[in-house]
Amino acid sequence: METARNNLRVDGARLWSTLMETAAFGATPAGGINRLTLSPADGRVRDWFRAACEAAGLTVGTDSLGTQFALRPGRDSTRPPVATGSHLDTQPTGGRFDGILGTLAGLEVVRTLNDAGIETEAPILLVNWTNEEGSRYAPATMASAAHVGTFTAEDILARTDADGVSVGQALASLGIVATEPTGSRAIGAFVELHIEQGPILEAEAKTVGVVEGGQGILWFDGTITGFESHAGTTPMPRRRDAVLGLAELALAVERIALAHGPSAVGTLGEAVIGAPSRNVVPGRVRFTLDIRDPRAATLDAIEADVRAALADIAARRQLTATLDLVWRQEPVPFDPALVALVEREAEALGLAHRRMVSGASHDACNLALKVPTAMIFVPCKDGISHNEAESATPSDCTAGADVLLQTLLTLANR
Ligand code: HGY
Numbered sequence: 151m152e153t154a155r156n157n158l159r160v161d162g163a164r165l166w167s168t169l170m171e172t173a174a175f176g177a178t179p180a181g182g183i184n185r186l187t188l189s190p191a192d193g194r195v196r197d198w199f200r201a202a203c204e205a206a207g208l209t210v211g212t213d214s215l216g217t218q219f220a221l222r223p224g225r226d227s228t229r230p231p232v233a234t235g236s237h238l239d240t241q242p243t244g245g246r247f248d249g250i251l252g253t254l255a256g257l258e259v260v261r262t263l264n265d266a267g268i269e270t271e272a273p274i275l276l277v278n279w280t281n282e283e284g285s286r287y288a289p290a291t292m293a294s295a296a297h298v299g300t301f302t303a304e305d306i307l308a309r310t311d312a313d314g315v316s317v318g319q320a321l322a323s324l325g326i327v328a329t330e331p332t333g334s335r336a337i338g339a340f341v342e343l344h345i346e347q348g349p350i351l352e353a354e355a356k357t358v359g360v361v362e363g364g365q366g367i368l369w370f371d372g373t374i375t376g377f378e379s380h381a382g383t384t385p386m387p388r389r390r391d392a393v394l395g396l397a398e399l400a401l402a403v404e405r406i407a408l409a410h411g412p413s414a415v416g417t418l419g420e421a422v423i424g425a426p427s428r429n430v431v432p433g434r435v436r437f438t439l440d441i442r443d444p445r446a447a448t449l450d451a452i453e454a455d456v457r458a459a460l461a462d463i464a465a466r467r468q469l470t471a472t473l474d475l476v477w478r479q480e481p482v483p484f485d486p487a488l489v490a491l492v493e494r495e496a497e498a499l500g501l502a503h504r505r506m507v508s509g510a511s512h513d514a515c516n517l518a519l520k521v522p523t524a525m526i527f528v529p530c531k532d533g534i535s536h537n538e539a540e541s542a543t544p545s546d547c548t549a550g551a552d553v554l555l556q557t558l559l560t561l562a563n564r
Pocket residue numbers: 282283284290291509510511512
C-alpha cells in the first residue's frame with residue numbers, strides 16, 4: 151500500500167528549542183543532564199511535560215508507576231490509540247537526547263497536527279515511561295515491562311535504590327498520584343524515535359535507522375569475598391584480595407565477549423568495595439554485569455563462560471563469589487509490517503536509511519511483546535551516548551520527527 155503523501159512537516163526549530171529548554175532540568179556543568187528517575191529534577195521535567203501536553207489539548211493520565219499517558223482524541227474513539235514516546239529520565243552522566251528526543255518529538259508531532267487542524271481516525275497517545283534507564287532502580291525499562299505484564303506493579307513499587315528508597319516512596323516524595331492502574335491503558339501500536347547511541351548511521355552517512363528489533367540482555371548482581379587484612383604486614387602470597395579477583399573478572403568478561411563476537415558485549419559497570427580503606431586489603435566487593443547479544447544462545451554461552459571464569463578466579467585466589475541473574479530480556483523482533491512502513495516513510499521523505507538492530511534496550515522492546523512496534527533511529531555524534539557529550543544535529547532530529555509524523559499519520563488513518 152503506497153504511503154499517503156502530504157507536505158506536512160514538523161517545526162524543527164520548535165522541536166530543538168523544546169529539547170534545549172527541557173535540558174535545563176538536571177543540567178550538569180559539562181553540558182549533559184543528571185536526571186535520575188523520580189528525582190526532584192525528574193519531577194520538574196514531568197510537571198513541564200504534563201503542562202505542555204495539556205497546553206496542546208491532550209488529556210494526561212498517570213499509571214501506578216508514574217508513567218505519563220497523554221491522549222489526543224481521534225474521530226473514532228473506539229479504536230486503540232497509536233502511541234509514541236520514550237523516556238525523560240537520564241543516566242547520572244546522561245546527554246540531552248537519549249529518550250528525550252523520542253518523547254518530545256511525539257509532542258512536536260501533536261503540535262504539528264494541531265497547527266494544521268488535522269484530526270486522525272484513531273487517537274494518538276504520547277507516553278513518558280518511568281525509569282527507562284535502570285540506573286537508580288533495576289531493571290531498565292521497568293515501567294513499560296510492567297505495562298506489558300512482565301512484572302507486577304507491586305513488585306516494581308517495592309524495588310529499592312542504593313539508599314533503600316523504594317519506587318513507591320520516590321513516587322510519593324514527588325506527589326505523583328496514579329489515575330489508572332499499570333497495564334490498563336490501551337495501545338494499538340507503538341513507534342519510538344531514539345538516537346542510535348552507536349556509530350553506525352554516522353559512519354555510513356545515513357539519516358534514519360529502520361530498527362528491526364532489540365538485542366538480548368543479561369544483568370547480574372555479584373559479590374566477591376576474600377579477607378580484610380593489614381596492607382603493611384600481609385605478605386602478597388597470603389592475601390585474599392577481593393579487588394584483585396574483581397580485576398581478573400573484568401578482564402575475563404572482556405575476553406569472553408570478544409571470543410563470542412562480533413556483536414557480543416560485556417560490561418562491569420558498577421563496583422563497590424565494602425568498608426574501603428587505603429591500608430586494608432579489600433575483603434568484599436559488590437559488582438554488576440551487563441551482557442548483550444542479538445542471539446539468545448550466545449547469551450547462554452557467555453553466561454556459562456563467565457560463571458566458569460568466576461569459579462576459577464575464586465578457587466585460585468581463595469575467594470568466594472556469588473553471581474545472581476537479576477534481569478534477562480530476550481532478543482525481540484519488531485513488527486515486520488510496521489518496520490516496512492517506517493522504511494517506506496523514510497524513503498518517501500528522501501532520507502538515506504538502513505535497517506539495523508538496536509544495541510541499546512528501549513521501552514519499545516517491551517511493547518513489542520504485546521503490540522505492533524517499531525523504532526526510528528537518528529545518528530548521534532561519534533555514536534556517543536550515556537555521556538554528557540552526547541550530541542545530535544537539529545536537522546537529524548527534525549528528519550527523525552518527520553518520519554515519526556508520517557508513520558503515525560499513516561497508522562492512525564488506516
Ligand atoms: O541500557 C540501555 O540499553 C538503555 O539505554 N537504558
